[in-house]
Amino acid sequence: MKAAPSLLAAVLLLAAPARSYVLWGTSLGPRNHPFYIDATFPIVCSGTVQDQVGAMLLATQEWGKSGGADFRYMFMGLATYPYPPGASVLVMGTSCVGYPMATGYFATCMFGNIPFDASGSPPLGTFDLQGSSVHQMGHALGLGHTNVPGCSMFTQSIDALDFRTIEADDIAGIQAIYGPVPAGTPVLDYLGLPFTGETIELRLGNTVGPALVLLDPAPGPTVVPGIGTLEVGGSPALIYLPYFAPQSMPIPLPSNPALIGTNWYMHALVLNGTSVALSNPFHLAIPY
Numbered sequence: 032m033k034a035a036p037s038l039l040a041a042v043l044l045l046a047a048p049a050r051s052y053v054l055w056g057t058s059l060g061p062r063n064h065p066f067y068i069d070a071t072f073p074i075v076c077s078g079t080v081q082d083q084v085g086a087m088l089l090a091t092q093e094w095g096k097s098g099g100a101d102f103r104y105m106f107m108g109l110a111t112y113p114y115p116p117g118a119s120v121l122v123m124g125t126s127c128v129g130y131p132m133a134t135g136y137f138a139t140c141m142f143g144n145i146p147f148d149a150s151g152s153p154p155l156g157t158f159d160l161q162g163s164s165v166h167q168m169g170h171a172l173g174l175g176h177t178n179v180p181g182c183s184m185f186t187q188s189i190d191a192l193d194f195r196t197i198e199a200d201d202i203a204g205i206q207a208i209y210g211p212v213p214a215g216t217p218v219l220d221y222l223g224l225p226f227t228g229e230t231i232e233l234r235l236g237n238t239v240g241p242a243l244v245l246l247d248p249a250p251g252p253t254v255v256p257g258i259g260t261l262e263v264g265g266s267p268a269l270i271y272l273p274y275f276a277p278q279s280m281p282i283p284l285p286s287n288p289a290l291i292g293t294n295w296y297m298h299a300l301v302l303n304g305t306s307v308a309l310s311n312p313f314h315l316a317i318p319y
């Protein structure tokens with residue numbers, strides 16, 4: 032009879048092992064982390080280069096979309112070596128070996144000789160590029176491997192398709208590094224592929240009320256007395272979008288070649304009763 036309680040305790044310990052996210056002790060700085068993609072490195076992957084870049088963009092967005100943390104990746108466009116000083120660059124390639132790896136560079140690596148797939152239905156023996164990129168971008172933002180199966184930061188997967196969506200333990204991990212989104216702070220970003228002919232989903236969340244989203248090809252700062260500094264320049268191409276937070280707004284990007292390579296600076300003004308709150312500045316780069 033005396034042995035029963037300790038046996039029960041041992042069983043409970045076994046049933047609840049210390050399984051959790053792992054922090055690497057690094058982070059990428061606050062809120063919106065700008066990054067570029069270098070698509071010039073060779074990669075063994077199905078699909079076009081647009082498919083591959085698209086898979087990586089959707090992967091970076093998953094952390095901001097589902098993480099609930101005060102952090103999101105902000106795509107700044109394509110880059111080729113030599114990179115802008117201090118820039119974070121997602122290198123699209125089949126191996127990290129021999130690449131110009133340094134602080135601030137990420138890489139999506141091929142595991143062994145297993146090629147990537149960008150179709151969304153990875154054939155046996157391939158890894159889903161989007162899921163693999165979610166995992167790698169989790170490392171880049173400061174997470175190590177978790178022991179919780181099914182998570183994006185788990186060590187193993189058949190095809191990495193299950194890595195596409197982050198899970199509770201991944202979310203706890205990113206929030207442990209960057210903290211949850213502060214209450215009442217308007218958060219501006221978008222979901223989807225910023226390609227010409229595509230429709231992205233503009234999001235102004237964590238707030239309620241009428242708002243104005245500004246997009247401008249010229250960077251700020253523009254000082255608005257009594258409100259703050261807008262990271263839009265106020266050029267003739269400035270676009271104002273009336274908005275009611277927190278609805279998401281579809282933005283069709285015209286199939287216009289002149290838009291390829293353009294960069295748009297985004298900011299939102301939210302009416303809070305009688306005062307105006309500024310969102311975070313965000314960025315829309317159109318690579319294709």
Ligand SMILES: [Zn+2]
Nearest residue numbers: 166170176186
């Ligand atoms: Zn890993």
